[in-house]
Amino acid sequence: MVSRFFCPEPLPESGEIPLPEPVSHHALRVLRLPDDAPLVLFDGTGREVAARLVVRGKRAFAELGAWSEPVRESPLELVLVQALASADKMDWVMQKAVELGASRIVPVRAARSVLRLSGERAAKRVAHWRQVAVAACEQCGRNRVPEIGDIVDLAVHLSAGRDAVEFVILDPHAGEPLTSLGAPQRARHLLIGPEGGFDELELAACRAAGARALRMGPRVLRTETAGLAVLASMQALWGDL
Structure with a gap:
């Protein structure tokens, strides 16, 4: 399964971003994901973006790809x-x-x-x-x-x-x-x-x-x-x- 991560700050439409420290720690130290591993990031707006992990030393970045907006919320409140x-x-x-x-x-x-x-x-x-x-x-x-x-x-x-x-x-x-x-x-x-x-x-x-x-x-x-x-x-x- 592709690892999914929540990024609390709004994500840009494209480009490379540094992953928030908690996400970086989880990806590198807990899951031990390798460089170029596929990711999915979401920021709480309802959309998600496919990404690739970029590892530089002890820092983790993500190269953003295609956005999508799958319907996974219930119609009931x-x-x-x-x-x-x-x-x-x-x-x-x-x-x-x-x-x-x-x-x-x-x-x-x-x-x-x-x-x-x-x-x-x-x-x-x-x-x-x-x-x-x-x-x-x-x-x-x-x-x-x-x-x-x-x-x-x-x-x-x-x-x-x-x-x-x-x-x-x-x-x-x-x-x-x-x-x-x-x-x-x-x-x-x-x-x-x-x-x-x-x-x-x-x-x-x-x-x-x-x-x-x-x-x-x-x-x-x-x-x-x-x-x-x-x-x-x-x-x-x-x-x-």
Whole structure:
């Protein structure tokens, strides 16, 4: 497979460019790519460019070739609102949600969240998750890196989007199955609780914000499974799968 790399600064249309230091390090020191190895670069605008690696000593450059704009984004605007879970579970959710086409991921604090983050620790973890999202895009072929939001309280997120989006929450005891929902006509936010689930006050807040409770079968799904299962199901029903 041809190695793909995200370059955060806008790429020129042609010519030779120095690769950003993190990309250069990954290409030369981690992947040990040889001179003239084929590459694909993207800068988040939706396009990608074929390139060739140019190695000069310890520096890596890329000779840009033909641009293309393959369609790899989902036609659905699906936002995963994931309550904080343990660190390894959050990394897994971030990676797989990007692969499954989530347009945005919002980490939220919940009463039963095992992971507690604030201040500098929260900022560092969000920066880490954003790098996880970049790596997932490089692997899966997406040319737009979905936004990973700052950590906010669930109530803050619910109040900010109440009039412009559609909220969905899973409940194994709900009367309606997911298939009764229909294709989204606007941004659809999938509210996923932590390991212990949302508490009663949080569930009441979700209902007050207009969240529609739906079931994904009779079994209770783990927090790291639930959001991914919904994303995959919605893509299969109405998206690009």
